[in-house]
Amino acid sequence: MIEVRSLVKCFGARRVLDGLSLRVEPGQPVVLIGANGAGKTTLMRILATLMRPTSGSIWVGGLNVCSAGRQVRRIVGFLSHQPLLYEDLTAEENLRLYARLYGLADERGRVGALLERAGLAAWRAERVRVFSRGMQQRLALARLFLHRPHVLLLDEPHSGLDAPGLELLEGLLREAAGAGDTILMATHDDVRARAVGWRVQRLAGGRCMPAADVAVDGACGQGAHGG
Amino acid sequence: MRVSFLRAVWAVARKDLATEVRTGEMLGGVWVFSLLGAFVLGLALDLRGDAAREAAAGVLWATVMLAGTLGLNRSLAREQAGGCLDGLRLAPVDRSTILFGKAVGAFLVMGLAEVLLAPFISVLFGADLLRWPLLLVGGLGTLGYALVGTMLATVALRARAREVLLPVLLLPIAVPLLIACVRATQVLAAGGALAAAGRWLRLLVVYDLVMLAVAMLTFDAAVEE
Numbered sequence: 001m002i003e004v005r006s007l008v009k010c011f012g013a014r015r016v017l018d019g020l021s022l023r024v025e026p027g028q029p030v031v032l033i034g035a036n037g038a039g040k041t042t043l044m045r046i047l048a049t050l051m052r053p054t055s056g057s058i059w060v061g062g063l064n065v066c067s068a069g070r071q072v073r074r075i076v077g078f079l080s081h082q083p084l085l086y087e088d089l090t091a092e093e094n095l096r097l098y099a100r101l102y103g104l105a106d107e108r109g110r111v112g113a114l115l116e117r118a119g120l121a122a123w124r125a126e127r128v129r130v131f132s133r134g135m136q137q138r139l140a141l142a143r144l145f146l147h148r149p150h151v152l153l154l155d156e157p158h159s160g161l162d163a164p165g166l167e168l169l170e171g172l173l174r175e176a177a178g179a180g181d182t183i184l185m186a187t188h189d190d191v192r193a194r195a196v197g198w199r200v201q202r203l204a205g206g207r208c209m210p211a212a213d214v215a216v217d218g219a220c221g222q223g224a225h226g227g
Numbered sequence: 228m229r230v231s232f233l234r235a236v237w238a239v240a241r242k243d244l245a246t247e248v249r250t251g252e253m254l255g256g257v258w259v260f261s262l263l264g265a266f267v268l269g270l271a272l273d274l275r276g277d278a279a280r281e282a283a284a285g286v287l288w289a290t291v292m293l294a295g296t297l298g299l300n301r302s303l304a305r306e307q308a309g310g311c312l313d314g315l316r317l318a319p320v321d322r323s324t325i326l327f328g329k330a331v332g333a334f335l336v337m338g339l340a341e342v343l344l345a346p347f348i349s350v351l352f353g354a355d356l357l358r359w360p361l362l363l364v365g366g367l368g369t370l371g372y373a374l375v376g377t378m379l380a381t382v383a384l385r386a387r388a389r390e391v392l393l394p395v396l397l398l399p400i401a402v403p404l405l406i407a408c409v410r411a412t413q414v415l416a417a418g419g420a421l422a423a424a425g426r427w428l429r430l431l432v433v434y435d436l437v438m439l440a441v442a443m444l445t446f447d448a449a450v451e452e
Contacts, residue, residue: 085314
Protein backbone atom coordinates (compact mmCIF):
# COMPACT_ATOMS: atom_id res chain seq x y z
CA MET A 1 0.00 0.00 0.00
CA ILE A 2 1.05 3.61 -0.60
CA GLU A 3 -0.10 6.24 1.84
CA VAL A 4 0.87 9.88 1.53
CA ARG A 5 -0.28 12.51 4.00
CA SER A 6 0.19 16.28 3.73
CA LEU A 7 3.21 15.97 1.49
CA VAL A 8 5.03 19.20 0.74
CA LYS A 9 8.01 19.53 -1.57
CA CYS A 10 9.62 22.88 -2.22
CA PHE A 11 12.35 23.77 -4.67
CA GLY A 12 13.59 27.06 -3.30
CA ALA A 13 10.55 29.29 -2.94
CA ARG A 14 8.45 27.14 -5.29
CA ARG A 15 6.01 24.64 -3.70
CA VAL A 16 5.65 21.85 -6.22
CA LEU A 17 3.67 19.60 -3.89
CA ASP A 18 1.47 21.46 -1.47
CA GLY A 19 -0.11 19.25 1.17
CA LEU A 20 -0.75 16.31 -1.15
CA SER A 21 -2.52 13.26 0.28
CA LEU A 22 -3.01 10.00 -1.59
CA ARG A 23 -3.78 6.38 -0.83
CA VAL A 24 -3.21 3.45 -3.18
CA GLU A 25 -4.43 0.03 -2.06
CA PRO A 26 -2.86 -3.27 -3.17
CA GLY A 27 -4.55 -4.68 -6.26
CA GLN A 28 -6.37 -1.38 -6.92
CA PRO A 29 -4.06 0.53 -9.27
CA VAL A 30 -4.27 4.29 -9.54
CA VAL A 31 -3.46 6.52 -12.49
CA LEU A 32 -2.25 9.98 -11.65
CA ILE A 33 -2.79 12.53 -14.36
CA GLY A 34 -1.61 16.08 -14.55
CA ALA A 35 -0.08 18.62 -16.87
CA ASN A 36 3.66 18.83 -17.37
CA GLY A 37 5.19 20.41 -14.29
CA ALA A 38 2.28 19.42 -12.04
CA GLY A 39 4.62 17.47 -9.77
CA LYS A 40 3.96 13.88 -10.90
CA THR A 41 7.64 13.03 -11.33
CA THR A 42 8.53 14.74 -8.05
CA LEU A 43 5.95 12.61 -6.22
CA MET A 44 7.21 9.45 -7.91
CA ARG A 45 10.82 10.22 -7.03
CA ILE A 46 9.92 10.86 -3.41
CA LEU A 47 8.02 7.56 -3.24
CA ALA A 48 11.01 5.78 -4.81
CA THR A 49 13.34 7.31 -2.17
CA LEU A 50 15.26 9.25 -4.82
CA MET A 51 14.22 12.60 -3.36
CA ARG A 52 13.51 13.82 0.16
CA PRO A 53 10.22 15.55 0.93
CA THR A 54 10.19 18.95 2.60
CA SER A 55 7.51 17.72 5.00
CA GLY A 56 4.70 15.19 5.28
CA SER A 57 4.51 11.50 6.00
CA ILE A 58 4.93 8.88 3.29
CA TRP A 59 4.47 5.16 3.78
CA VAL A 60 5.15 2.51 1.15
CA GLY A 61 4.35 -1.10 1.95
CA GLY A 62 3.96 -0.11 5.59
CA LEU A 63 7.46 1.43 5.67
CA ASN A 64 8.34 5.06 6.17
CA VAL A 65 10.27 6.19 3.07
CA CYS A 66 12.35 8.69 5.05
CA SER A 67 13.55 6.37 7.79
CA ALA A 68 13.49 2.97 6.05
CA GLY A 69 14.75 3.85 2.58
CA ARG A 70 16.70 0.64 2.00
CA GLN A 71 13.78 -1.60 2.93
CA VAL A 72 11.45 0.49 0.76
CA ARG A 73 13.80 0.16 -2.21
CA ARG A 74 13.70 -3.61 -1.84
CA ILE A 75 9.95 -3.74 -2.50
CA VAL A 76 9.65 -0.85 -4.97
CA GLY A 77 10.07 -0.98 -8.73
CA PHE A 78 10.43 2.40 -10.42
CA LEU A 79 10.09 3.02 -14.13
CA SER A 80 11.41 6.47 -14.94
CA HIS A 81 11.44 8.71 -18.01
CA GLN A 82 14.98 7.52 -18.51
CA PRO A 83 15.79 3.83 -19.03
CA LEU A 84 18.46 3.68 -16.24
CA LEU A 85 20.61 1.49 -18.48
CA TYR A 86 24.32 1.61 -19.30
CA GLU A 87 24.75 2.07 -23.02
CA ASP A 88 28.17 0.42 -23.13
CA LEU A 89 27.02 -2.73 -21.36
CA THR A 90 25.01 -5.45 -23.04
CA ALA A 91 21.36 -6.10 -22.22
CA GLU A 92 22.36 -9.11 -20.12
CA GLU A 93 25.16 -7.26 -18.31
CA ASN A 94 22.77 -4.45 -17.40
CA LEU A 95 20.23 -6.81 -15.90
CA ARG A 96 22.89 -8.88 -14.14
CA LEU A 97 24.35 -5.74 -12.56
CA TYR A 98 20.96 -4.90 -11.05
CA ALA A 99 20.36 -8.55 -10.14
CA ARG A 100 23.61 -8.48 -8.10
CA LEU A 101 22.66 -5.21 -6.42
CA TYR A 102 19.27 -6.68 -5.48
CA GLY A 103 20.94 -9.88 -4.30
CA LEU A 104 18.87 -12.20 -6.50
CA ALA A 105 19.62 -15.84 -5.84
CA ASP A 106 18.91 -17.15 -9.36
CA GLU A 107 20.60 -14.27 -11.16
CA ARG A 108 21.21 -15.97 -14.48
CA GLY A 109 17.82 -17.71 -14.67
CA ARG A 110 15.82 -14.63 -13.75
CA VAL A 111 17.70 -12.42 -16.22
CA GLY A 112 17.28 -15.00 -19.00
CA ALA A 113 13.55 -15.34 -18.33
CA LEU A 114 12.96 -11.59 -18.38
CA LEU A 115 14.99 -11.08 -21.55
CA GLU A 116 12.87 -13.79 -23.15
CA ARG A 117 9.67 -12.15 -21.92
CA ALA A 118 10.80 -8.75 -23.23
CA GLY A 119 11.55 -10.27 -26.64
CA LEU A 120 15.21 -9.42 -26.29
CA ALA A 121 16.74 -12.87 -25.84
CA ALA A 122 18.39 -12.69 -29.26
CA TRP A 123 19.86 -9.30 -28.31
CA ARG A 124 21.19 -10.30 -24.92
CA ALA A 125 24.84 -9.91 -25.93
CA GLU A 126 24.36 -6.63 -27.78
CA ARG A 127 25.28 -3.30 -26.26
CA VAL A 128 22.30 -1.18 -25.27
CA ARG A 129 23.84 1.62 -27.36
CA VAL A 130 22.61 -0.11 -30.53
CA PHE A 131 19.05 -0.60 -29.23
CA SER A 132 16.14 1.46 -30.53
CA ARG A 133 14.21 3.57 -28.01
CA GLY A 134 11.46 0.96 -27.93
CA MET A 135 13.93 -1.85 -27.21
CA GLN A 136 15.55 0.18 -24.46
CA GLN A 137 12.15 0.73 -22.88
CA ARG A 138 11.40 -3.00 -23.04
CA LEU A 139 14.71 -3.68 -21.34
CA ALA A 140 13.83 -1.02 -18.75
CA LEU A 141 10.60 -2.94 -18.14
CA ALA A 142 12.60 -6.13 -17.61
CA ARG A 143 14.77 -4.21 -15.12
CA LEU A 144 11.64 -2.95 -13.37
CA PHE A 145 10.31 -6.45 -12.70
CA LEU A 146 13.71 -8.06 -12.07
CA HIS A 147 13.47 -8.18 -8.26
CA ARG A 148 9.73 -8.97 -8.19
CA PRO A 149 8.67 -5.68 -6.58
CA HIS A 150 5.32 -5.46 -4.78
CA VAL A 151 4.96 -1.72 -5.31
CA LEU A 152 5.23 -0.38 -8.86
CA LEU A 153 5.82 3.29 -9.61
CA LEU A 154 5.47 4.05 -13.29
CA ASP A 155 6.30 7.53 -14.55
CA GLU A 156 5.01 7.96 -18.11
CA PRO A 157 5.57 4.26 -18.84
CA HIS A 158 4.11 4.39 -22.34
CA SER A 159 6.56 6.97 -23.70
CA GLY A 160 8.86 5.54 -26.33
CA LEU A 161 7.29 2.08 -26.28
CA ASP A 162 6.73 0.31 -29.56
CA ALA A 163 3.75 -2.03 -30.15
CA PRO A 164 5.43 -5.12 -28.62
CA GLY A 165 6.51 -2.94 -25.71
CA LEU A 166 2.97 -1.71 -25.06
CA GLU A 167 1.72 -5.29 -25.18
CA LEU A 168 4.46 -6.34 -22.76
CA LEU A 169 3.71 -3.47 -20.39
CA GLU A 170 -0.02 -4.18 -20.36
CA GLY A 171 0.55 -7.89 -19.78
CA LEU A 172 2.98 -7.34 -16.93
CA LEU A 173 0.76 -4.75 -15.26
CA ARG A 174 -2.31 -6.99 -15.57
CA GLU A 175 -0.40 -9.79 -13.86
CA ALA A 176 0.92 -7.46 -11.15
CA ALA A 177 -2.53 -6.02 -10.43
CA GLY A 178 -3.98 -9.54 -10.38
CA ALA A 179 -1.31 -10.61 -7.91
CA GLY A 180 -2.34 -7.80 -5.56
CA ASP A 181 0.64 -5.53 -6.14
CA THR A 182 0.32 -1.82 -5.46
CA ILE A 183 0.54 0.21 -8.66
CA LEU A 184 0.74 3.96 -9.17
CA MET A 185 1.12 5.24 -12.71
CA ALA A 186 1.68 8.87 -13.68
CA THR A 187 0.83 10.20 -17.11
CA HIS A 188 -0.06 13.47 -18.77
CA ASP A 189 -2.22 11.60 -21.29
CA ASP A 190 -5.88 11.75 -20.13
CA VAL A 191 -7.10 9.39 -22.82
CA ARG A 192 -4.56 6.71 -21.98
CA ALA A 193 -5.29 7.19 -18.30
CA ARG A 194 -8.95 6.39 -18.94
CA ALA A 195 -8.15 3.54 -21.29
CA VAL A 196 -6.45 1.40 -18.63
CA GLY A 197 -9.65 1.38 -16.57
CA TRP A 198 -8.02 2.14 -13.23
CA ARG A 199 -8.99 4.70 -10.61
CA VAL A 200 -7.92 8.11 -11.84
CA GLN A 201 -6.61 10.94 -9.68
CA ARG A 202 -5.67 14.35 -10.92
CA LEU A 203 -2.63 16.23 -9.65
CA ALA A 204 -3.01 20.01 -9.87
CA GLY A 205 -1.87 22.86 -7.70
CA GLY A 206 0.38 20.47 -5.81
CA ARG A 207 -2.55 18.36 -4.57
CA CYS A 208 -4.58 15.37 -5.68
CA MET A 209 -8.03 16.28 -6.93
CA PRO A 210 -11.10 14.04 -7.08
CA ALA A 211 -11.23 12.00 -10.27
CA ALA A 212 -14.59 13.52 -11.21
CA ASP A 213 -12.79 16.76 -12.01
CA VAL A 214 -10.82 15.07 -14.76
CA ALA A 215 -11.74 16.34 -18.15
CA VAL A 216 -11.42 13.98 -21.09
CA ASP A 217 -11.87 15.28 -24.61
CA GLY A 218 -13.37 18.45 -23.26
CA ALA A 219 -16.02 16.63 -21.20
CA CYS A 220 -16.19 16.02 -17.49
CA GLY A 221 -14.69 12.72 -16.29
CA GLN A 222 -16.78 9.84 -15.02
CA GLY A 223 -15.29 9.45 -11.57
CA ALA A 224 -13.32 6.61 -10.14
CA HIS A 225 -12.91 3.30 -11.90
CA GLY A 226 -12.47 0.04 -10.08
CA GLY A 227 -9.12 -1.70 -10.30
CA MET B 228 17.99 -11.48 -0.08
CA ARG B 229 20.37 -9.08 1.66
CA VAL B 230 23.37 -7.95 -0.39
CA SER B 231 26.66 -7.69 1.42
CA PHE B 232 28.45 -4.34 1.33
CA LEU B 233 31.51 -5.78 -0.43
CA ARG B 234 29.42 -7.63 -2.99
CA ALA B 235 27.61 -4.42 -3.89
CA VAL B 236 30.89 -2.46 -4.07
CA TRP B 237 32.36 -5.09 -6.37
CA ALA B 238 29.23 -5.12 -8.57
CA VAL B 239 29.62 -1.37 -9.18
CA ALA B 240 33.41 -1.59 -9.69
CA ARG B 241 33.03 -4.57 -12.03
CA LYS B 242 30.50 -2.65 -14.10
CA ASP B 243 32.93 0.27 -14.44
CA LEU B 244 35.79 -2.03 -15.38
CA ALA B 245 33.65 -3.86 -17.97
CA THR B 246 32.74 -0.50 -19.50
CA GLU B 247 36.39 0.58 -19.44
CA VAL B 248 37.59 -2.62 -21.10
CA ARG B 249 35.03 -2.03 -23.84
CA THR B 250 35.55 1.70 -24.40
CA GLY B 251 38.99 2.51 -22.95
CA GLU B 252 37.73 6.08 -22.50
CA MET B 253 39.00 6.71 -18.99
CA LEU B 254 42.35 4.92 -19.25
CA GLY B 255 42.97 6.39 -22.71
CA GLY B 256 42.19 9.92 -21.52
CA VAL B 257 44.21 9.71 -18.32
CA TRP B 258 47.21 8.02 -19.90
CA VAL B 259 47.44 10.18 -23.03
CA PHE B 260 46.98 13.39 -21.03
CA SER B 261 49.60 12.32 -18.47
CA LEU B 262 52.01 11.33 -21.20
CA LEU B 263 51.63 14.62 -23.02
CA GLY B 264 51.81 16.55 -19.76
CA ALA B 265 55.06 14.84 -18.78
CA PHE B 266 56.49 15.39 -22.25
CA VAL B 267 55.61 19.10 -22.28
CA LEU B 268 57.02 19.59 -18.77
CA GLY B 269 60.17 17.72 -19.78
CA LEU B 270 60.69 20.10 -22.70
CA ALA B 271 59.72 23.24 -20.78
CA LEU B 272 61.87 22.59 -17.69
CA ASP B 273 64.80 21.23 -19.70
CA LEU B 274 66.46 19.85 -16.58
CA ARG B 275 69.58 17.68 -16.40
CA GLY B 276 71.19 15.40 -13.84
CA ASP B 277 70.09 15.56 -10.20
CA ALA B 278 67.65 18.42 -10.85
CA ALA B 279 65.84 16.29 -13.44
CA ARG B 280 65.75 13.26 -11.13
CA GLU B 281 64.34 15.42 -8.32
CA ALA B 282 61.65 16.83 -10.61
CA ALA B 283 60.53 13.42 -11.93
CA ALA B 284 58.36 12.61 -8.90
CA GLY B 285 56.60 15.97 -9.10
CA VAL B 286 55.98 15.60 -12.81
CA LEU B 287 54.61 12.07 -12.34
CA TRP B 288 52.13 13.02 -9.61
CA ALA B 289 51.12 16.41 -10.99
CA THR B 290 50.31 14.98 -14.41
CA VAL B 291 48.52 11.95 -12.97
CA MET B 292 46.39 14.09 -10.67
CA LEU B 293 45.50 16.61 -13.35
CA ALA B 294 44.68 13.84 -15.81
CA GLY B 295 42.76 12.04 -13.08
CA THR B 296 40.19 14.84 -12.96
CA LEU B 297 39.41 14.12 -16.62
CA GLY B 298 38.94 10.43 -15.90
CA LEU B 299 36.79 11.04 -12.83
CA ASN B 300 34.59 13.48 -14.72
CA ARG B 301 34.16 10.93 -17.49
CA SER B 302 33.36 8.14 -15.06
CA LEU B 303 30.59 10.13 -13.35
CA ALA B 304 29.27 11.49 -16.64
CA ARG B 305 28.55 7.88 -17.62
CA GLU B 306 26.36 7.57 -14.55
CA GLN B 307 24.40 10.64 -15.52
CA ALA B 308 23.68 9.42 -19.04
CA GLY B 309 20.40 7.53 -19.16
CA GLY B 310 19.79 8.22 -15.46
CA CYS B 311 22.10 5.37 -14.44
CA LEU B 312 22.98 6.98 -11.11
CA ASP B 313 19.28 6.78 -10.23
CA GLY B 314 19.39 3.10 -11.13
CA LEU B 315 22.18 2.57 -8.59
CA ARG B 316 20.44 4.75 -6.00
CA LEU B 317 17.30 2.62 -6.33
CA ALA B 318 19.16 -0.51 -5.25
CA PRO B 319 18.47 -1.69 -1.68
CA VAL B 320 22.07 -1.22 -0.60
CA ASP B 321 23.94 1.40 1.37
CA ARG B 322 24.52 4.30 -1.02
CA SER B 323 28.15 4.55 -0.01
CA THR B 324 28.63 1.33 -2.03
CA ILE B 325 28.26 3.52 -5.13
CA LEU B 326 31.12 5.72 -3.93
CA PHE B 327 33.41 2.83 -3.04
CA GLY B 328 32.58 0.85 -6.17
CA LYS B 329 33.36 3.79 -8.40
CA ALA B 330 36.46 4.67 -6.37
CA VAL B 331 37.76 1.11 -6.79
CA GLY B 332 37.21 1.39 -10.56
CA ALA B 333 38.99 4.77 -10.68
CA PHE B 334 41.83 3.43 -8.51
CA LEU B 335 42.50 0.52 -10.85
CA VAL B 336 42.36 2.64 -14.01
CA MET B 337 44.54 5.43 -12.59
CA GLY B 338 46.93 2.89 -11.10
CA LEU B 339 47.35 1.25 -14.50
CA ALA B 340 47.93 4.66 -16.10
CA GLU B 341 50.69 5.35 -13.54
CA VAL B 342 52.34 1.99 -14.21
CA LEU B 343 52.36 2.77 -17.93
CA LEU B 344 53.60 6.32 -17.37
CA ALA B 345 56.42 5.60 -14.91
CA PRO B 346 58.86 4.06 -17.47
CA PHE B 347 58.35 7.01 -19.80
CA ILE B 348 59.11 9.58 -17.07
CA SER B 349 62.04 7.46 -15.86
CA VAL B 350 63.62 7.70 -19.31
CA LEU B 351 62.71 11.35 -19.85
CA PHE B 352 64.05 12.56 -16.48
CA GLY B 353 66.69 9.92 -15.80
CA ALA B 354 65.01 8.84 -12.55
CA ASP B 355 64.41 5.32 -11.27
CA LEU B 356 60.65 5.19 -10.85
CA LEU B 357 60.49 1.44 -11.39
CA ARG B 358 61.43 0.37 -7.87
CA TRP B 359 59.06 -1.98 -6.04
CA PRO B 360 58.61 0.17 -2.90
CA LEU B 361 57.09 2.85 -5.11
CA LEU B 362 54.08 0.58 -5.56
CA LEU B 363 53.16 1.32 -1.95
CA VAL B 364 53.29 5.09 -2.54
CA GLY B 365 51.36 4.65 -5.76
CA GLY B 366 48.74 2.51 -4.04
CA LEU B 367 48.18 4.82 -1.08
CA GLY B 368 48.29 8.00 -3.15
CA THR B 369 46.00 6.74 -5.88
CA LEU B 370 43.56 5.28 -3.37
CA GLY B 371 43.18 8.59 -1.56
CA TYR B 372 42.89 10.54 -4.79
CA ALA B 373 40.31 8.14 -6.28
CA LEU B 374 38.24 8.28 -3.11
CA VAL B 375 38.14 12.03 -2.65
CA GLY B 376 37.93 12.57 -6.42
CA THR B 377 34.92 10.27 -6.81
CA MET B 378 33.23 11.95 -3.87
CA LEU B 379 33.73 15.44 -5.30
CA ALA B 380 32.91 14.38 -8.86
CA THR B 381 29.55 13.19 -7.52
CA VAL B 382 29.01 16.53 -5.80
CA ALA B 383 29.91 18.36 -9.02
CA LEU B 384 27.73 16.11 -11.17
CA ARG B 385 24.66 18.33 -11.15
CA ALA B 386 26.60 21.54 -11.71
CA ARG B 387 26.46 23.07 -15.16
CA ALA B 388 30.24 23.55 -15.35
CA ARG B 389 31.22 20.28 -13.69
CA GLU B 390 34.37 19.85 -15.82
CA VAL B 391 35.70 23.08 -14.30
CA LEU B 392 34.21 22.61 -10.85
CA LEU B 393 35.84 19.25 -10.14
CA PRO B 394 39.48 20.39 -10.40
CA VAL B 395 38.61 23.60 -8.53
CA LEU B 396 37.22 21.54 -5.64
CA LEU B 397 39.59 18.59 -5.81
CA LEU B 398 43.07 19.98 -6.35
CA PRO B 399 43.22 22.17 -3.21
CA ILE B 400 41.98 19.27 -1.08
CA ALA B 401 44.55 16.99 -2.71
CA VAL B 402 47.52 19.26 -1.90
CA PRO B 403 48.61 17.31 1.23
CA LEU B 404 48.30 14.09 -0.75
CA LEU B 405 50.35 15.52 -3.63
CA ILE B 406 53.12 16.70 -1.30
CA ALA B 407 53.30 13.36 0.53
CA CYS B 408 53.31 11.38 -2.73
CA VAL B 409 56.02 13.53 -4.30
CA ARG B 410 58.28 13.50 -1.23
CA ALA B 411 57.90 9.76 -0.64
CA THR B 412 58.53 9.06 -4.34
CA GLN B 413 61.67 11.24 -4.31
CA VAL B 414 63.06 9.41 -1.29
CA LEU B 415 62.35 5.93 -2.67
CA ALA B 416 63.39 6.72 -6.26
CA ALA B 417 66.76 7.92 -4.90
CA GLY B 418 67.30 4.44 -3.43
CA GLY B 419 66.09 5.23 0.09
CA ALA B 420 64.52 2.57 2.31
CA LEU B 421 60.82 2.53 3.18
CA ALA B 422 61.69 3.72 6.67
CA ALA B 423 63.31 6.83 5.21
CA ALA B 424 59.98 7.75 3.61
CA GLY B 425 58.11 6.75 6.78
CA ARG B 426 56.63 10.09 7.73
CA TRP B 427 55.33 10.73 4.21
CA LEU B 428 53.83 7.25 4.06
CA ARG B 429 52.20 7.81 7.44
CA LEU B 430 50.76 11.08 6.15
CA LEU B 431 49.32 9.18 3.17
CA VAL B 432 47.71 6.60 5.44
CA VAL B 433 46.20 9.30 7.67
CA TYR B 434 44.95 11.24 4.64
CA ASP B 435 43.30 8.13 3.22
CA LEU B 436 41.64 7.29 6.53
CA VAL B 437 40.36 10.83 7.06
CA MET B 438 38.95 10.98 3.53
CA LEU B 439 37.40 7.55 3.98
CA ALA B 440 35.60 8.73 7.11
CA VAL B 441 34.49 12.01 5.51
CA ALA B 442 33.22 10.19 2.43
CA MET B 443 31.27 7.66 4.47
CA LEU B 444 29.66 10.38 6.55
CA THR B 445 28.76 12.72 3.70
CA PHE B 446 28.15 10.65 0.58
CA ASP B 447 24.47 10.05 1.27
CA ALA B 448 23.94 13.79 1.38
CA ALA B 449 26.04 14.25 -1.76
CA VAL B 450 23.75 11.99 -3.83
CA GLU B 451 20.56 13.20 -2.18
CA GLU B 452 18.17 15.47 -4.09
